[in-house]
Amino acid sequence: MIDPGFSDILRPQPWPAGSRPMLSFLLILLLVGLVPECLAIDGVPAANPRSVDADLPEDAAGSLRLVSLNPSLTAIVMALGAGDRLVGIDDYSARVIPALADRPQVGGLFDPSLERIVSLRPDRVLIVAGVDQERHADRLARLGIEVEVYRNVRLAEVLENIERLGVLLHRESAAARRIRSILDTRAAVEAAVRGRPRPGTLAIVDRAPLFLVGAGTFLDEMLEAVGADNLARRLAKGYPRGSIEWLIDARPELLLDLTPGAEPAATFWARWPSLPAVAAGRVVDLDPTRISLPGPDLDRALVELAVAVHGPGIEPAIERAFGRLARKESPP
Secondary structure, three states: OOOOOOOOOOOOOOOOOOOOOOOOOHHHHHOOOOOOOOOOOOOOOOOOOOOOOOOOOHHHHHOOEEEEHHHHHHHHHHHHOOHHEEEEHHHHHHHHHHHHHHOOOOOOOOOEEEHHHHHHHEEEEEEOOOOHHHHHHHHHHHHHOEEEEEEEHHHHHHHHHHHHHHHHHOHHHHHHHHHHHHHHHHHHHHHOOOOOOOOOOEEEOOOOOOEEEEEOHHHHHHHHHHOOHHHHHHHEEEEOEEEHHHHHOOOOEEEEEEOOOOOOOHHHHOOEEEEEEHHOOOOOEOHHHHHHHHEEEEEEHHHHHHHHHHHHOOOHHHHHHHHHHHHHOHHH
């Protein structure tokens, strides 16, 4: 079963009535990590090396001062029980993690205040590799501030981030529990949905303009795990921009809508009654923070996606699969 010791820290504040961002902050967050494999920030490797602090003494790790410039990394630090190490966070982290609302904020994902960061005297600044953050990492490095660079496009990278931060913070056991819970949940979900119909599915990250979950992303991997046939794989990798005309031609049987702060998905998509998903009443609103954030909560996200694809009746099947996996792993 899902690790019961992990508290639900992601409780985003709703957008004010009648308003929403011009472009989903979660879409921006997802696009941050889409960086060519060859990219290397000046003096800062873009790959996911083992943390430079792997051999840091535990007492030194306990006094580390961290600034996080990405909500997914902030959430991992919190999930590992090390929120007290965060002396500064980006604005969006404060929005999706209310427990940090009073923590010093250093600006947005693409426009952080370097002056504010320096004033907080961090030992490390945590960022996700991306072309738009290259100049910030380079400038911080030139100011003598060490930068830890992470990737979070694929599921394996998210799990590696949890492991790396566990090492950095000397919370290896907590990190191992989180990783095990996510992997066990994926295995249980895959076992529970095996043999069930795979509906042609489109996962919508934003409606206006239309952005979809494409190939080569952790969300695409999760759709595969829960038994959904992601029709946008044929469109492009990453989070491609689509059109209503393309969507109509794709004839999705299921629409999973992750657009934040918008009118209900069923109301919006009812404008196109010829869509098989609309005609069948298979248009589902999903919590964009829980599902879209490449952080520590992906076990719960997998279960929510499985329910969205197969209905609530899948949950008992997942629990039975957990039981079978536990018996298989138990020593004789």
